Amino acid sequence: MTIDRRTLLKTALVASPMLVASRVLGLDGETAPSEKVRFGVVGLGGRGTYIATIVQQAKDCELVAVSDIYKPRLDAYLKNRSDWLKPYDDFRKMIETEKLDAVCCETATHQRAWVAIHAMALGANAYIEKPMALTIKEGRAIADAAKKLGRVTQVGTQQRSLPLCRWACEQVANGAIGKVKTVLVPNFVGPNVFPDDDPKYALDPKDCEPWWDVWTNQAKLRKCCPEVQYNWSNWGDYDAGGLCFGVSGWGTHSFDQMQMAIGTSLVGPSQIILEEPCTIQDSGKFTNRPYSEDETGAEYYSMAKVKGPRAKMKMLFPNGVEARFELDGDRGPGLGCIVVGDKGKLEINRHKVASNPKEIAASLPEEARNTRDETVYHIENFAECIKTKKKCNADIEIGQRSTTICELVNIVRACAPVGEVIYWNSEKEEFDNLPEGNKRLARPRREGWELPTV
Numbered sequence: 001m002t003i004d005r006r007t008l009l010k011t012a013l014v015a016s017p018m019l020v021a022s023r024v025l026g027l028d029g030e031t032a033p034s035e036k037v038r039f040g041v042v043g044l045g046g047r048g049t050y051i052a053t054i055v056q057q058a059k060d061c062e063l064v065a066v067s068d069i070y071k072p073r074l075d076a077y078l079k080n081r082s083d084w085l086k087p088y089d090d091f092r093k094m095i096e097t098e099k100l101d102a103v104c105c106e107t108a109t110h111q112r113a114w115v116a117i118h119a120m121a122l123g124a125n126a127y128i129e130k131p132m133a134l135t136i137k138e139g140r141a142i143a144d145a146a147k148k149l150g151r152v153t154q155v156g157t158q159q160r161s162l163p164l165c166r167w168a169c170e171q172v173a174n175g176a177i178g179k180v181k182t183v184l185v186p187n188f189v190g191p192n193v194f195p196d197d198d199p200k201y202a203l204d205p206k207d208c209e210p211w212w213d214v215w216t217n218q219a220k221l222r223k224c225c226p227e228v229q230y231n232w233s234n235w236g237d238y239d240a241g242g243l244c245f246g247v248s249g250w251g252t253h254s255f256d257q258m259q260m261a262i263g264t265s266l267v268g269p270s271q272i273i274l275e276e277p278c279t280i281q282d283s284g285k286f287t288n289r290p291y292s293e294d295e296t297g298a299e300y301y302s303m304a305k306v307k308g309p310r311a312k313m314k315m316l317f318p319n320g321v322e323a324r325f326e327l328d329g330d331r332g333p334g335l336g337c338i339v340v341g342d343k344g345k346l347e348i349n350r351h352k353v354a355s356n357p358k359e360i361a362a363s364l365p366e367e368a369r370n371t372r373d374e375t376v377y378h379i380e381n382f383a384e385c386i387k388t389k390k391k392c393n394a395d396i397e398i399g400q401r402s403t404t405i406c407e408l409v410n411i412v413r414a415c416a417p418v419g420e421v422i423y424w425n426s427e428k429e430e431f432d433n434l435p436e437g438n439k440r441l442a443r444p445r446r447e448g449w450e451l452p453t454v
Helices: 005-015 046-057 071-078 091-098 109-121 136-149 163-173 210-216 250-262 376-388 396-415
Strands: 037-042 061-067 086-088 102-105 125-128 153-155 180-186 271-274 279-282 307-310 313-316 322-327 337-341 344-348 353-356 421-425
Touching: 037 046, 037 091, 037 376, 046 061, 046 102, 046 376, 061 071, 061 091, 061 376, 086 091, 091 109, 102 109, 102 376, 109 125, 109 136, 125 376, 136 396, 153 376, 153 396, 163 250, 163 344, 180 250, 250 337, 250 344, 250 396, 271 396, 307 396, 313 396
Parallel strands: 037 061, 037 102, 061 086, 102 125, 125 153, 180 322
Antiparallel strands: 180 337, 271 313, 271 421, 279 307, 313 322, 337 344, 344 353
């Protein structure tokens, strides 16, 4: 008979209860170690260090170990923490050694599918930063692996767990604005094409350091430089649209909020229409302007104006709702959406709602207000579902649908004729009438960095 860690700890505590402190027994409001979810974090960039902090704040969670392939970053994080936190340069060894319950995959986008599937294959449940994958096929591979292995998954679209956002979506579902006709989201910029014609980025494989080979993962091997290592989100080889007002940065949140609000979390659009040629444009940020009573205001637009591929489009969902990707950066909720019904509209912007009629937003109850760090709710939901084996608020299948919309935006902009109705089969996850688009559902992976088979 195999005895798991929690059972073993419980047995030991029962055998000698007088020899342990109350916090170990879980008295005085403390959670016993046997009931805490043991976490490891992979990737210690800005987002990874933030998530590590959140895990330490979250109920019933314990940060046990961290991993990063770049030693200077790992060493910097361990300063003043090395007496209690275990470091690893290989996340696979971290999972095997520490017998972790959960791993937070906080790497660059192009690495996440490879990391997530390895982590789940090694026995860990996976919290996967958004966007959860670089391509639609990659996302499907993660989802299929999670299902086959029986792992609990949470994708990092934390609005799914925020009380305010959940309340707002309930108002839409309960008919507060009548029958939903339209939903508006920003027209986010997409990724740029890396300048491979510049010889300064060339790298001979024999001169490649081992850690840089791991970092490059599936992508083309280039010289290690700030344009790649620290600005990877600008380039299509590594991400789908950047951090600032980009398709996969803020866009993932906005599209996921849209999916949640209009009731299409587990399906995709059926029709897509590109309304104008895709050109290099700025993000549409203008001088601050006064906002009307039925707007939340652009709270997240403190970053500088950015440029990238941009074009307006429409998507039609099976329930008849039309999504319009058209808002500029100075209006509308960059991290949410505007839902329009035949009796009014509701704007959801993560920490604020606005409505017309205004009575809807005014009825927000105290218990629906966000009172804690926005990601604590999400990590705690993940930890609770690991214990109960229930599906998380942003389960991998939900994450796959929202991430797919990011990729559909980029693909349609890249190869669809303007004005033509493009049919998307969300069940098969392929286009019915865009062969060039189907070629972009996956990408060739560098030899040696194929996704693991489970």
